[in-house]
Amino acid sequence: MFASTETTQLRRAERIAFDLMVKYRLWGFRGTIMLKDMTPFGARIEGLSDVRMGDAITLLLPGLQPKLATVVWQDGSSAGVEFDHPLHGEVFKDLVRDYARSRPAYEPMIVPQNLPLRAAA
Numbered sequence: 001m002f003a004s005t006e007t008t009q010l011r012r013a014e015r016i017a018f019d020l021m022v023k024y025r026l027w028g029f030r031g032t033i034m035l036k037d038m039t040p041f042g043a044r045i046e047g048l049s050d051v052r053m054g055d056a057i058t059l060l061l062p063g064l065q066p067k068l069a070t071v072v073w074q075d076g077s078s079a080g081v082e083f084d085h086p087l088h089g090e091v092f093k094d095l096v097r098d099y100a101r102s103r104p105a106y107e108p109m110i111v112p113q114n115l116p117l118r119a120a121a
Contacts, residue, residue, distance in 0.1 A: 013039035017101040023060040040092040042069065042082040049077045057081060
């Protein structure tokens, strides 16, 4: 699945690549999934084939309290989730520093108020 140029331009923040195993809770079940990329607003996860749009999922990100999110898209065993409350810039910066695949320097982007936002993370 590739994003169009228009979709990329509407994204609130650059996706940062991760290969991070995280615990989750969904429908009362617990397990482990792979977090593939993330922004302060959400993430792409892999390993759940029967998740549906609108499902509430809790992710246990390293060093943080459980993070509630909502599934905003699903494709096979991949899904996009939007955090109910975005990660604070410094918290996200620490996750990038400690766990991102290439450990890029991350500087939070300020989104202009009049820019329309997508529903996806």
